[in-house]
Each structure stands twice: as structure tokens, then as C-alpha cells.
Amino acid sequence: MKITDPLTSFLQQYRYLFLTVFVATGLGFLGYLALETRARIDLLQRAPNDNARFIFSQLEIESLQLTNAMKEARSGAPEKLSNVRLRFDLFYSRVQIVAARQKNPEMQSTGSQFESVDALQDYLSDTIPFIDGPDAALWAALPALANRLSDLYGEIRKLSLETLTQSTQIADDRRSEIRLLLLQTSSVSGVLVLALGIIVVFLMRLSQKTSKLAQEAQRTRDRLRSTVAASLDAVIVVDEDSRILDYSGAAETIFGYKKEAVLGELLPPLMIPDRYHESHYSAMRHVSLTGQKHISEDRLIQVTSKRATGEEFTSEATITSIPSVNGILFVAFVRDISVRLQAQSDLVAARDRAVAAEKVKSDFIAVMSHEMRTPLNGMMAGLELIEGDNLSEKQNRYLNVARKTSHQLLGHVNDVLQISEIEAGKMRLSSESFAPSDLLDEIAVANAAIAASKNIHLSVKPITPELTTVYGDHRRLRQIILNLLGNSIKFTENGTVTLKCEIQDSDQEQHILRFEVEDTGDGIAKDAQTMIFEDFITLDSSYQRNTNGTGLGLSISRRMARAMGGDIFVESTLGQGSRFWVELPFPRTEGLVEAFESSGVETPSVTPSAAREVKVLIVEDNEINRMIANEFVSSVGATAVEAHNGEIGVQLASETHFDLILMDISMPVMNGRIATRAIREKGASMHTPILGLTAHAQSSDIVGFLEDGMQCVLVKPINQDHIRTAITKHVLLPEKGVPSGPSRRLVNEKTVLELRGILGPTSLEAMFNRFATEMETGLDTSRKSFEFREEFHRLAGSAGAMGAVLLQRVLADAEQTPQQSSPDMELLQKTWGLTRKAYADIGVSSSVIE
């Protein structure tokens, strides 16, 4: 609705009233004027004085006639006197008429007129005695009477003229009055005619408008009716008492009642399940009382409805209240959504089944891959052991094939595992400082030989300006670049491959770096360029035959790049070469994961020959730790003897002289402290330096250990340097000293690198797998067991041996969990997860993937 100002709307509202009042007033006035005019005209018509002219002329004539008669009678016979008498009588009557007229107030007679009439009356009364008297007397008086009458003629004349002028004036006045009245009447009539004309025009327009509105309303009604009829939603109209007033065709279909059957009936018993009747009626009452428009806040509500068959179904309804002359009406639009809901739930179920099946499949693959790795490690270790024995050339060839294929198989398994790890979101990124150019140089050097074998010129374009430090996961970056470079070398023959790094973008917080590998190789067809990043895509059949590719390299690289916040791209022309590049953000400052200083200890070199005579006893209950310690000792050329608990250690030490004893503190049967005391009491090794091995060393503990007879305490994890230093210091150059303190790193890289150096990648992998298994099962049993302290102690030892320093520390802390308390399993799991990734980061996996 149009908004108008108050005055306009007021006028619009009352304009009929105004017009009516105006016209009524006009008509009233006109009526008054008509009456007035009529009265005036009547007055005019009566014309009481209109014969004044006649009357006065008659008066004049009769006076002259009388004078004449008198004069004739005087000169003639006396019988002529009867004519004098007749003429006198006529004159007399004329005077009386004038006198009577004079007395009428309407005639507005003046004083002089009265005087004139009085003079005439005097004459008459003076003359009557003669007229009525004897002839002789009359005859004698005639001259005098005639003269006097002649004298009066002037008076009569004056009276006549005066009266005529006056009556003319009165007539004029009356005419002008009437004229004025007629003028007023015609003016009022004109105005009224105009007003009536306006009213007519106005009413015509109103009528046009009304009929137009009526037509429009009719059209709207028709449209609405056909809309409702065509609607697939049931439309039901009920009154305040829930009686059905209208019911659409769709409602018949949905509810199964015929329209005739339900009109006037109560809705709830027919279409609402019994248990919802109460809430239906209370909602209706609420709307009736509050007058709100909708029955619920949400316009669309889900309700349970009932069909004629009694079957219940879910429907969507919109219920609107409409005020009407018969109280509030409710219009409900109801849509049967039972089929839709069924389809929805079917779909959800299908999706859930598909997801579950997918999960089962990927879990199966992950488990299988994992399970395959252990026996594979055994096989590879076995192959390693065969090496070096006397074998024929043929056997060596077979051995090489077996070794190569087993490496390939391990690569495949690792690829699959890595993908499932990334997919599961378990990949954690490290943040360590590195120089991009150095990274490229390293990669180039490592691949120089293979490039040269294919007559490829491999070059590095240094980054300008030089970036010395960025922070990020350089191991994953290395893996990506290695993968790209590997592909380039595979598909290039007698060409060039260029490694490049550029700063794509920089801000205060990060650099976006672009690492590029460009070759002049085979190139990739346009339509294949999007496919190559998919899983298990290999373009070249020879590639599949000749290399260990699973077709997962690029897909892993892309997953990694995306996980690192960047992406990988390709540009290639078939026959001319390809350019792959990866764009990644690298923070300019350290991330949350701290990069630690190397805990490397500068030690004098120990020559194997010098250590050849050295015998070391390793007392350690943890198999891995024992094995690792053994390896370290062996690696420096010394001889190691193992004891898996304190008691065995004491026995061996008393029987044999050892140059050095590595003593674990916490052990079953007999712990390190008791064992140390026992060794110091008696036996062949009672003066042998004993180094305590502990995952956690507080100063109070260390004091206790020294009191027991230990020379020093090594905080796990121990590494080759520790052993080398210990041998140097305590055996070769006996001096008192304690190696440097525990590392703060998540994983002591040095430890791992040493292990790899000693064990070789395969054995390290095998050991890591064992460690991982131990960790998983250990954490799992600790969760359920009250004996978790012992378990944590054991696990802390293993973690230490593997260089998992943070895990070791957290396990050691958990070991100290107070009685009646539960250990923080979540923290442990988290730490384990981080540690696991850290291993992957520092090449336990990358060295294997190669």
C-alpha cells in the first residue's frame, strides 16, 4: 500500500462526506432562493398598484368631466343638472378609490399626497349639500364649485404624477430584487451543476476503478485457484475448531479421503495420529490467543500425518493463519516426504557402506604392506649375509637380482604405506633450517653418476639472491625434488637436466619458493599431463619394466606438496622436454617444532687396532638396547659380551676381567645398582670402570650411583661417540669424566645416523620396525595394566637406544606417575606419533625409499 500524508488520506477518507454536505447545502440554498423568487413573483403578479396609472387618469378625467358638466349645466337647461349629479358621483367614487389606496401601507404614501387627498375630500364634503340639495341652489352654486374644482386640478395633477413616479420606482425596486434573486439562483444552480458534474466524473472514475479492481481480484482468485489445484502439496483449510473448510485434489491423493467425505469434519481424528492430537489443539489455541501468523517459528515444520488407511507418514507442512470475518482460518500446505526421507536414508546407508568398504580396503592394504615389510626385512638381511661368501659368478648375478628386486619391493611397500599415512592425515611436518641451494647441490651430487651414465648434463642454477636459511621440512622437499629429478633422468637421454630455485614471492613471514626440474627429455602429451599426478599412473611401459616405479611417485609428491601448503605443476611439450616445479611456502623464522643443536661430541678418534684388545660387558635387559650397544662397541673394534640382567652380569664380571662394564640401572632380577655393588665386592672385574646407563638422571640419583661404585652415568640414548669416548677416557686414556648431557631433540639424529652407518639401512629399518612394534604393543598394554611403570621403564630404554630422546623423556616422566593416578596416555601416543614422523623425516624411511 501506498503511503500518503495524513492530510491527503484524511481528505480521501472524507471526500464523500464533504461532497455530500456541499451538495446538500447548495440544494438547500437553491430551494430557499426558489421559494423566495416564487414569493416575489407572486407579489409582482398580484400587482396591487399596477392600475395606479388608470386610477389617477380616471380621477383626472372625472374631475374634468365634472367641471365640464357644471359649466354646461350653468349655460343650459336646468335638467342638465342630473348629469352634474352623475358626474359628481363618479368623481366621488374615484376620490374614494384614491383615498383607499392611500391608506394601504404598501403604497408608501407621502405627506403631500395625504394633503392632496384631504383637499379633494374637503371639496367633496363641501359640495355634497349642493348636489343633494334643490336644483336651484345647485345651479346657483355651480360657478363657484366649478372654479374651485378647476383650482384643484393642479393638485390632482401633482398627486397623479407623484404617485406614478413612486409606483414606477417601487416596480423597479421589485424587478431588481427579482433580478438579484434570479442571479443568485442561477449562480447557485451553476455551482451545483458543476459540483454534480464533478461528482458524476468522480463516481464514474470510482466505478471504473472498482470494476477494474474487481476484475483483477477475480483474475487473482482464478489464478490462485488453479495454482492450488495444480499444487502437488495438499492444501487444507480449517477453522479455529479444526473443522475442514477446504481440501485440495492433492490432499485427496496424499491422505486418501474424498473431499466430500471430509468437509465439515474435524481434522485431527482423520489425519493426525492420536498421540499428537493434544499438541495440535494446544498449538491452535495458542495461535488463536496470540494472533501470531504462523503455528511455529520455523515456517516449514516436519509433522507426522495419518492416511485414510491408518498408515503414518512424515510430511513437511507450512501452516498459516488468516484472519477472516468468521474468525481465524488456518491454511496448511502439506507435502508427503516419506519417499524422500526413505531415499535419503538409503543414500546415507549406501554411502556409509561404501566408506566402510573403502576403509576396510585401505586398512587391509596398509596392514598388508606393514606385514610384508617385516619378512621382507628378514629376506634382505639374509641376502646381505650371503654376500661376501664364496659364490660363483652366476650365483652372484642371481644374488644381485634378488637384492635389487627386494629393494624394489620394499620401495613399493613404503610408497603404499606413505600414501595411506598422508591420506589418514598422519603426516607431520618438521621445521628445520636449511639453505635451498645447498639442498639442490647435494641432490645434484648424489645423482651426478647416474646422470653421467645417460650422458645427461646435470646443472644447478643457484638461487639469487642467496637464501641461507629458510625453515621447513627439507626432507620431504628433498623427496619431492628427488622424485622429479629421477623422472627427468629416466626420460632423458643425451640432454640436459637443470635444477633451479627461485623466490616466487616474499613477505615478512614467509618465502614462497619455486623449485624447478627442467629436462630436454621425451616430454609428456598434453592430455596426459593431468593424469600423471594420479595414483598408479605410468606413461612408459619401459619405465614400468625397467624401474622400480609403482606410478605413485608423482602422486605422493603432489600429496606432500599440498600437505606442505603448496602444489606441484608441470609444463611439457612432447618431444622437447618437461618442466616440473613445486611451489611451497617456507617460514622465515623457526616453526613450533624446535630445531636443536647437534649434540655431537668432539672426540679423539679411536683406531680399531687400539681397541682390539678391549672387552666390554653390556648388562642390559632390553634386547634392542643391548643389541645396539653391542654394535657400537663392535664398531670401534672392541669385543662385547652381553648379559641380560644384573645377576648374569655379576656372574660374568666375577669370572672374567672386562675393560669396561656398561650397566643398565633398572633391570629385572637384579638391578644395576645392586649388581654394581656386587661386582665391586669381589671378582675379576672388581676394578673395572662401570658406566651406568639411565634414561633419566637426576643429580640425587647420580650421587647414589657414584656411591654404588660407578665411574659415571651415561644418559640414554647412547651413541657411538659415547662408547668411543668412554673407551678412550676409561680404558685407553683413563680419565674421569662424564659425557655431555642429554639431548633436547625429538630424535637424536646423530644416534640414528650412526646406527645406519653401523647396521646399514636395511637392518636399521628392521630394528626400527621392531622398536615400533614394541612401542605400539607396550603402550597398548600399559593402558590396561597396573604395571605400567615397569613397562614405561622398558620402553624408555628402547626409545633411548633408538635416539628418540623426547619420547624417552616423556616415558621416564610417565614412569614417575604417582600411585593411584593414571598415566597421560594421550601425551604418550602423541609423542610416539611425533617420534615416528621424526624418523621418517631424518631418513629412516627416505634412505629406504631410495
Added chain:
Amino acid sequence: MNFSFSAMAATAALIIFPTVGLTNEIHTPTGPVVLTIKGNISKTNVGDAMELDYSMLSSLPSVSFETSTIWTEGVSEFTGIPLAALLDYVDADGHTIKAYAINDYAVQLPIEGLTESYPIVAFQKDNEEMTVRSKGPLWIVYPFDSSADLQTETVYARSIWQLNKLEILD
């Protein structure tokens, strides 16, 4: 104000009918003649005219009514013979009456405009004979007060007083 001063020349009837009436005995005037009726009439008593004296006139069936006039003061009662009845009395046959006054004033009245009851030829005013001085002896009077229609100039003009002669014209 269209007063007609017609010529007084009367159309004289050449044939004299014996004054024999079927129903009414025809008298001749014994006193002074107050009204002479001439023209197209069947009933005559003196020559071709009907002459009436006061007693003859007053013996005819008369009517009375009260009215004021514009020439007299106050309301008066007039008694007289309706003009129509008078014409019946003389068996008049015509359309117009020409009425004469003593001073030879004359006026024409259409017979069509006469009613049974008025105008009357009044011979008494307030139960008295009218003299020439009081517009007598005869006066054609309408009941002016009874209707506005009778207050028009035409009616006033027809109200001739000092009447002494009627002439019935075609």
C-alpha cells in the same frame, strides 16, 4: 396593463322576439333600470334587450362571499348573481361579454372563463345597496382573497364597477 377601450357601438338585433319564456314569466322593469343586457340573447323584455331594475335583479337567485379588494378598505361581504347564471337567465349565446360602466368604461370577458359561482354581478355590499359614489349600483366582483389566481391584473381589470350594461358577443 392592457385595457381595452372598445367602441361602444353595439350590434343591434333587428328581429324583436315576443318576450315569452317557457319557465319564467318575463317582467318589465317598474323602477329605474340598473342593468341592460343586449346582444346574442334569446330572452328580452324591452326591444332586443333585457332591462332589469333593482327588484328584478335582487329577486334572481343570488350568492354571497366575503373578500377584500384593492380598492376598498377591509373585508366586505358582496351579494350578487353569478354572471354565468345571469347569462343563462337571458339565454345568452356567444363567447364574449362586453361590460360597460356608467362612464362608458368597457371591458371584455370571455364566457369560457366564467365559473358557476364567480364572478358575480354584486348589487349589495355589506347588505346595503351600492350607490354610484360607492362604485354602485352594480359591480362585477371575484372572491379575490380565495385564490392568488384571482389577484392578477386581468382579473382586476375585469372587475368593473358602476356597471350598467352587458353585451353578449359571438
